[in-house]
Amino acid sequence: MMLRALILGLLLIVAPALSLSAIPIPITSGQVASALSSEEAMVLPSQIKLLSSPTSRRPNPELRLVSLEPWRPGLLKARIECRDHSECLPFFVGVKAGTIEGFTLAKALTQRPLKAERNDVRHDPVVLRIGAEATLLLESGRIRITVPVICLANGSIGQTIRVTTRDHKQTYQAEVVSAALLRGKV
Numbered sequence: 041m042m043l044r045a046l047i048l049g050l051l052l053i054v055a056p057a058l059s060l061s062a063i064p065i066p067i068t069s070g071q072v073a074s075a076l077s078s079e080e081a082m083v084l085p086s087q088i089k090l091l092s093s094p095t096s097r098r099p100n101p102e103l104r105l106v107s108l109e110p111w112r113p114g115l116l117k118a119r120i121e122c123r124d125h126s127e128c129l130p131f132f133v134g135v136k137a138g139t140i141e142g143f144t145l146a147k148a149l150t151q152r153p154l155k156a157e158r159n160d161v162r163h164d165p166v167v168l169r170i171g172a173e174a175t176l177l178l179e180s181g182r183i184r185i186t187v188p189v190i191c192l193a194n195g196s197i198g199q200t201i202r203v204t205t206r207d208h209k210q211t212y213q214a215e216v217v218s219a220a221l222l223r224g225k226v
Contacts, residue, residue: 050194059110062096062097064095064096065095065096065097065098065099065172066096067090067094067095067096067101067103067128067131068085069086069088069089069090069133069172070083070085071100071101072088072090072103072118072120072133073085073087074089074104074112075087075103075104075105075120076135076172080125082106083108084134085191086136087135087136088133088134088135088136089094089115089131089133089134089135089136089201090131090133090134090152091131091132091134092130092132092215093129094120094129094131095128096122096128096196097126098127099208101122101123101124101127101128102104102122102123102124102192103121103122103123103151104121104122104123105118105119105120106118106119107122108135110170111134112134112136114136115134115135115136116134116135116137117132117133117134117135118132118133118135119131119132120132120133131213132220132226142226149218155215164197164198164199165196166194166195166196167193167195167196167216167218168194168195168201168216168219168222169191170191170192170193170194171190171191172190172191173188173189173190173191174188174189174190174191174202174203174220174222175187175188175189175220175221175222175223176189176203176212176214176218176223176224177217177221177222177223177224178212178224179223179224179225179226180225181224184224185226186190188205188206188208189203189204189206189207189212189214189222190203190204190205190208191203195216196216197216197217197218198215199215199216200211200213200214200215200216200217201214201216201222203222203224212224
């Protein structure tokens with residue numbers, strides 16, 4: 041009888057700790073709405089469409105809005121993650137666009153861009169690819185030498201890349217002038 045009481049007591053102490061870490065707890069649209077509202081987007085739970093079944097290791101995780109962008113007509117796509125990355129995986133939700141208390145989600149997008157800046161960087165098109173053959177124009181004063189070369193890196197116009205001679209005995213730093221021409225110095 042005493043042993044049975046001891047085992048029951050241990051189970052009552054250990055079971056809650058085990059259940060919190062072992063059983064995933066669903067993240068609700070209400071939790072997502074409150075996370076978006078804390079980011080000045082003012083969203084109701086009825087406007088949230090969970091695109092997956094996100095879960096957390098503990099109840100009421102602290103969620104953070106990573107990005108908010110147009111997705112489909114009348115819908116925005118929001119990327120959400122837990123502030124503590126060990127609590128949950130990042131997930132996406134659909135947000136029905138609408139007006140709440142005179143505040144629109146489109147207005148939130150224009151007032152404060154939430155998209156990561158790395159996506160706003162404009163990349164020039166690559167005109168020379170690794171392994172492409174081109175002509176290197178070497179200039180020094182009045183001397184001009186042309187050398188057939190092979191590109192060792194991708195390059196856009198104006199970018200400096202490494203190139204090598206066809207026999208791979210010499211390498212040069214050259215500026216990309218066009219899709220077939222590079223410029224370097226002797």
